[in-house]
Amino acid sequence: MSKEQDNYSEIIRKLVPISELPAQVQKEIIKKAKIIEVRKGGFVFKQGDKDEFSYYCLEGEIELLANEQQHNVIVGGTDRARYAMAQLQPRQLSAKARKKAVIFQISRDILDKLVVIQEKEQTDNNEFGGFVAVEEVDIAEMEGDVDWMTRILQSELFSKIPAANIHALFAVLEPVEFKAGDNVVTQGEPGEHYYIIQEGSCQVTRKPSSGDKDIKLAVLKAGDCFGEEALIAETTRNATVSMITDGILMRLNKDTFIDLIKKPTLHSLTFNEASILVSGGKAEWLDVRFKNEHEDSAITGSRNIPLNMLRLQIDKLDRNKHYIVYCDTGGRSSTGAFLLTGMGFNVSFLQGGLVNNSQAVVVTPKPEPAPAPAPPQPKPKAEPVKEAPDAQPPEQSQRAEKDGPISTVDEITRQNIDPVVKSSMLEAELEHTNMRLRKAANEIQKTDDEFVKKMQEEVERRLQEERGKIEVAKKAAEEEARRLRTQEEAKIRKMQEEAARKMQEEKKQLEAIYSRNAEEMEKLQHLRKEAEQKLQAEKERLELEAEEAKANLAEAQRVKKEVEASKKLLEKEALKSRKQQEELEKKIIREAQGKLDVERRKMAEQFSSNQKELELAKRERVAADAGRKAAKEEADRIIAEYKDKHEKDKIYAEQQLKAERLKLEEEQQKIQTMLMEINRAKEEVEATRKSALEEARRLKEKQEDHEITSSKIAQDTLKVELKVAEEKINKANKDLAQVQQAQVKVIAARKINQEGLIKQTVIEEEVRKQLEVDLADFRE
Known part of the structure; x- marks a missing residue:
């Protein structure tokens, strides 16, 4: 990944x-x-x-x-x-x-x-009523399942099978467990199943006719398939497949294999269709019969690879060619075509085989054997005729005949194969018997030997018997074929009726869909006209804007230069503004300090006035003490007046100090509010400035890209947008400078106010203590 x-x-x-x-x-x-x-x-x-x-x-x-x-x-x-x-x-x-x-x-x-595989697994779960057992799953096993399925789906054979067939195939595959050493299929037994290896490995062996030790042909692993040859050709197994390790094989029965795999993958051609392809250089004949059969009769220009050697000699074939496979009846050729299709070749097979396409066969003449040299002495007349060098004794001839066609006909008759194929095979055997009969007759004509004539009569008798058996078997096979054909035709008619019914239903559905689509198309046509009108108006507007942008190009460039110059000037002004702020702060502090000194002097003068009055009161008290002896009543009056006056002065002083404090606190609150507003304004200005800088940066990058790839109109538009962004930056910088200046002033005022509050507190405390001392002294 x-x-x-x-x-x-x-x-x-x-x-x-x-x-x-x-x-x-x-x-x-x-x-x-x-x-x-x-x-x-x-x-x-x-x-x-x-x-x-x-x-x-x-x-x-x-x-x-x-x-x-x-x-x-x-x-x-x-x-x-x-x-x-x-x-x-x-x-x-x-x-x-x-x-x-x-x-x-x-x-x-x-x-x-892959979706078909998953649907098959869901189908298996549903067969158990929807209850699924939960157990620990080995990840390696899961990957193995996916691997064998993936190998099958990616194979050349399965790439030619419709998805619906694959869905049905996985729905009917039956898993079967085997132990190491078990025989899955055995040579010579009839074929009933097709196998796909899910887990484990197998070996393929064949026992030679000589009875020697088994020959190991191949090793199969997960994802490999076998067993198709016997099913396609309707023959017995030609090899034994046994387990090397424990494993699981997916099994498919014969009928399902033919319906889902054989029929969609095998492609047959008539002789005329095949000849056109071959003569045009688009295909090549491939004979899968044995070598001696090929030498006896073959299609001109064909290549010969026997079916049992096809896997081993696959490298001799060109994968870019189209091969048309043939044999006598079509059985072996269909098997060979299936094998080659599974290996990725473009293959067809001759429909009906050579027995039904006599015009395709070219019989290769055999050279006559050289005559034996004649002996030098003359042949005695009285001696019986000696056997010719090539003649066979009657026992050998009869044995050959017996082991030949008779056993072949019996074997064909006993085989449980398709009646049509059986009929074709019997017809081919009959033709082969006639050829042998004609050949024997020709040989007999060459001699008038009485013994040979007797042998001819015996052979002819046996051949006539064989011909009769073949005719009977052929008629029975043809009758069976007609019966099956009638059943098949009835089945096909039923399928056609069902297909016609489904087609009518689909036709109604399609008509309804067509009606809806027609309405939608009408709406789309209307929308299309509206869109075309809007597009034309938009086109005219864009052309006008393009002209305006072109006219503003020079102005945009000039503005850009002015913005850059104003940016530098703004930086200088910002530096100058900072210096002015520092001077202003010092000036504000000096002015505030002067005001504070004035207030302090006023407080000192007030305090001094109070001190004088206190001194006067002390002197009056002394006078009162001196006159107390003479005029006690007058003294009491003076004391009362002094106390009253002292109390009033104290209240007045406290009120003055309290009013001054309230004034300072109000100013402190106002300063704090102003500072908060200034800070908020500063944040807004900084955010605006940051946004404008980001927009300018983005536009500059976009401008650099468009200078290479975009039209002049787009570049002009970007320049105008860049000018607007830089104006926003300049305004934000000015606003920020003003806010910073106001912030400095407010901070300085807050500092002065705080110092005034501290000093006011000190003065209030001193006045309070002095009044208490004076009052205590007066009481003494």
């Missing part, structure tokens, strides 16, 4: 139908897919295209267009993006990137087949 695939793996796992698959299958899909980056304006696919992929939008925006008109917009990460874009073939819409987009591409064939 690449880094890009890993980055988007979580998004991919949510796509439909990938989200319904197990994690291991999802991982397999991600590995087999591609991540594509599409730049702005690029096309993922175009209307009318034909391809084998499904596309999903992982990131960015994709605009779906019909006849260059917007139909829909798909945004990566949304729920709509979980579904493949515009699946119908040929493509009904174009997919264009509105901005840079990331696309997920996966083969529809691979995706469909």
Whole structure:
């Protein structure tokens, strides 16, 4: 898995139908897919295209267009993006990137087949009433299951099988367990099943006719298949397959194999169709009979590889060629065609074989044996005729005849094969018998030997018997074939009626869909006209704006220079402003200090006045003491007046000090409020300035890109936007300077006010203590 695939793996796992698959299958899909980056304006696919992929939008925006008109917009990460874009073939819409987009591409064939596997597993669960046992699962086993299924689905054979057949195939596959050493199929036994190895390994062996030790032919592993030859050719097993290790094989019965695998993968041709391809250089004949059969009769220009050697000599064939396989009856050729199809070759087989295409056969004449040299002495007349050098004794001849056609006919008659094939095989055997009879007659004509004539009569008698048996067997086979054909025709008629009924239902559905589509098309035509009108108006507006932008280009460049100059000037003014702020702060502090000194002097004068009055009171008290003896009543009056006056002075002084404190506290509150407002204004100005700087930076980067790729109009528009952004920056800088200046003033005022409050507190405390001392002295 690449880094890009890993980055988007979580998004991919949510796509439909990938989200319904197990994690291991999802991982397999991600590995087999591609991540594509599409730049702005690029096309993922175009209307009318034909391809084998499904596309999903992982990131960015994709605009779906019909006849260059917007139909829909798909945004990566949304729920709509979980579904493949515009699946119908040929493509009904174009997919264009509105901005840079990331696309997920996966083969529809691979995706469909992996979905079929998952649906099969769900079907197995449903057969048990929906109850699924939960147990620990070994990850290695899970990966093994996926591996053997993946190997099968990626094989050349299964690539030619329709997805519906694969679905049905996995639904009927039967798992069977075998132990090491078990024979799965045995040579010579009839074939009833087709096998796929899920787990374990097997070996293929064959016992030679000589009875020697078994010959090891091949080793099969998980994902390999076997057993098809006997099923296709309707023959017995030609080899033994045994388990090397313990394992599990998926088994398919004969009828299901023929319906789901054989029929969709095998392609037959008539002799005329095949001859046209061969004569045009588009195909080559391949004879899969034995060498001696090929030498006896063959199609001109054909290549000969016996069926039992086909796997071993596969390297002799060209994978770029189309091979037409043939044999006598079609049995071996269909098997060979199936094997080659599974190996990735383009293969057909001759329909009916050579026995039904007599015009295809060229019989190769055999050279006559050289006559034996004559003895020098003359032949005695009275001696009996001696056997010719090539003549066979009667026992040998009879044995040859007996071991030849008679055993062949009996074997064909006993075999449980298709009646049509059996009839063809018997007909071929009959023709072969006639050829042998004619050949024997020709040889007999060469001699008038009485013994040979007797042998001819015996051979002819036996051949006539064989011909009779063949005719009887042929008639029985033809009768069986007619019966089966009648049954098959009835079955086909029933299927045709069912298909016609389904077609009528689908026709009604399609008519309803067509009606809805017609209404939608009418709406789309109306929307298209409106869009064309809007497009024309937009085009005229853009042309006008382009002219205006062109006229403003020089102005934009001039403004840019002015902005740069004003920026430098603003920096100088900011430096000057900071110096002025420092001077202003010092001035404010001096002025505030002067005001504070004035207030302090006033307080000192007030205090001095109070002190004088206190001294006067002391003197009056002394006078009162002196006159107390003479006038006690007068003294009491003076004391009362003094106390009253002293109390009033104390209240007045406290009120004055309290009023001064309240005034300072109010000023402190106002200063604090102003400072908060200034700080808030400063934050707003700084945010505005930061936003303007960011906008200017973005526009400059965009301007640099557009100077290379964009039109002059777009560049002019960017320059105007850049000028506006720089004006915002200048205004923000000025506002910030003003706010900073106001902040300095308020901070200085707050500092002075705080010092005044502290001094006021000290004065109040001193006055309070002095009044208490004076009052205490007076009481004494």
